[in-house]
Amino acid sequence: MSEGTRGVPDMAGAAAGAAETVSSWARAGRHAGIAGAAIGVVAAGAATGVALERLTVGRGMRRKARMALDSAGPYGSLRGTPGTAYADDGTALYYEIDEADDRPDGETPGARRKRLLGALGRRSAAPTVVFCHGYCLTQDAWHFQRAALRGRVRSVHWDQRSHGRSARGHAQIEGTDPVTIDMLGRDLRAVLDAAVPEGPIVLVGHSMGGMTVMALADQFPEFVAERVVGVGLIGTSAGRLSEVAFGLPSLGVKAFHRFAPGVLKALGAQSELVEKGRRATADLFAGLVKRYSFGAPKDVDPGVARFAERLIESTPIDVVAEFFPAFAVHDKTVALAAYDGVPALVLAGDRDLITPPEHSRTIGELLPAAELICVPDGGHLVMLEHPELVNDHLTTLVERAAMEARSWRPARA
Numbered sequence: 001m002s003e004g005t006r007g008v009p010d011m012a013g014a015a016a017g018a019a020e021t022v023s024s025w026a027r028a029g030r031h032a033g034i035a036g037a038a039i040g041v042v043a044a045g046a047a048t049g050v051a052l053e054r055l056t057v058g059r060g061m062r063r064k065a066r067m068a069l070d071s072a073g074p075y076g077s078l079r080g081t082p083g084t085a086y087a088d089d090g091t092a093l094y095y096e097i098d099e100a101d102d103r104p105d106g107e108t109p110g111a112r113r114k115r116l117l118g119a120l121g122r123r124s125a126a127p128t129v130v131f132c133h134g135y136c137l138t139q140d141a142w143h144f145q146r147a148a149l150r151g152r153v154r155s156v157h158w159d160q161r162s163h164g165r166s167a168r169g170h171a172q173i174e175g176t177d178p179v180t181i182d183m184l185g186r187d188l189r190a191v192l193d194a195a196v197p198e199g200p201i202v203l204v205g206h207s208m209g210g211m212t213v214m215a216l217a218d219q220f221p222e223f224v225a226e227r228v229v230g231v232g233l234i235g236t237s238a239g240r241l242s243e244v245a246f247g248l249p250s251l252g253v254k255a256f257h258r259f260a261p262g263v264l265k266a267l268g269a270q271s272e273l274v275e276k277g278r279r280a281t282a283d284l285f286a287g288l289v290k291r292y293s294f295g296a297p298k299d300v301d302p303g304v305a306r307f308a309e310r311l312i313e314s315t316p317i318d319v320v321a322e323f324f325p326a327f328a329v330h331d332k333t334v335a336l337a338a339y340d341g342v343p344a345l346v347l348a349g350d351r352d353l354i355t356p357p358e359h360s361r362t363i364g365e366l367l368p369a370a371e372l373i374c375v376p377d378g379g380h381l382v383m384l385e386h387p388e389l390v391n392d393h394l395t396t397l398v399e400r401a402a403m404e405a406r407s408w409r410p411a412r413a
Helices: 008-028 035-056 059-072 111-120 139-149 170-174 181-195 208-219 221-227 250-268 271-280 282-293 302-313 317-328 335-339 357-366 387-406
Strands: 081-086 092-098 128-132 154-158 201-206 228-234 344-349 371-375
Touching: 081 181, 092 139, 092 181, 128 139, 128 181, 128 208, 139 154, 139 201, 139 302, 139 387, 154 181, 181 208, 181 221, 201 208, 201 387, 208 221, 208 228, 208 317, 208 335, 221 228, 221 335, 228 387, 250 317, 282 302, 335 357, 344 357, 344 387, 357 371, 371 387
Parallel strands: 128 154, 128 201, 201 228, 228 344, 344 371
Antiparallel strands: 081 092, 092 154
C-alpha cells in the first residue's frame, strides 16, 4: 500500500511518531527536571492535527509540496539597499533601505495612494517608516507591507541581532550579557542613527519588535520626542507576558512558564542534535507554526503558511533559548507615554495566542488617541494572514504621521 493511501494505520503511525518527537524533546530537557514535559504540552497541541493531515496526504507528497512552495513563492523576495549598523557591544546589525520614488510607474494610482502622496507634501518633511520584526522572524515578515509602501515612502527594514542577516550577538557569544528588551531598544537606536540620521520617523513593530520600539522610548525619550511622528504596534505587549495561557489548560500554563526557560536552555546546549530532529519532524513543526501563527489556519494560503514556517525554522534553537527569558520580565507600560502625543496604530488578531488581544487593549488604554483595531480571525502573524487589512490601517497611519511631519522641524543646536 502506498504511503499516501495507508488510511487509519498511517494515522496511527503518525500519531505515534508525533508522540515520539514530543518524548524526545522531553528527554532533551532532562537536565531541567520536568521542563521537557512543559514543552511537550505545547507540542502535543499540534500532534493530533498533523496525524489527521497524514491520513490523506503522504509524506512524500508533503515534502514535494514544501519544495514547490519554496521555489515558487515570491514572499520574502523584496530587497533594498543594504547597510550595517553596529550595536554598543559591536554586533553587526543588517538593514535595508527602500527609497521613495516619485517617477511614474504606468499605474493609475488609487484614491488611497493619491491621499498618501498628497499627505507627504514636501519631501524634506516626509517621514521614514522603520519596521521592526518579532521573535524568531526576520525583516521579510513585513513582505506585504513592504510591497504596499514600496516606492511611496522611504522605509527601513532591519534584522534583530542573531536573526536573519544580522550577526550573532557578541555579548551572547562571549557570555557577558543576556539578551534583554532594553538591549534591543539600544540596537534600534544604532540602526536609526545609521539609516535615518535626520528627519521624522514612523516606527512600526510586531511582537518583540513592538517591545523594541517601547524600549527605545524608555531609554531615549528625548530622541523619540524630537524625531518620532508616528508609531504602529502590531500584535505586541507592554508586559505581563508571564501570564499568557498560549491556549493551554491552567495546569499546562503553570508548567510552561515555570520550566520553559530551563528546557530551552537545555535544548540550546544540544543545538546540533535538536536542529537535526527539527528537520526530521517537519510536519509536526509545521503544525505548531500554524496553530500559533494564524487565527484561522485552514484559510491561510499554503504559500504564506510555508513562508511563515521557513522564517521561524531559520532561527537556531540556541537563539530561541537566548531570547526567551527576556519576555517574562518585559514591562514597558510607563514608557508608552512617550508615544501619546503622536499618531498611533495598535492592532492585534482576536485569536492571537502569543500576545492576546487584551494586551493590545491595554496599550490602547495607555494611548487613548491611538486607532485600536482587533482583527477578526487574526492570529499572531496577522500582517501575513490579513495583509490587505493591515496595509490599509498602516497606510492610514503613515498619512496621519505625514501630516504631523509637515510641522516637524529639526531641533536647533
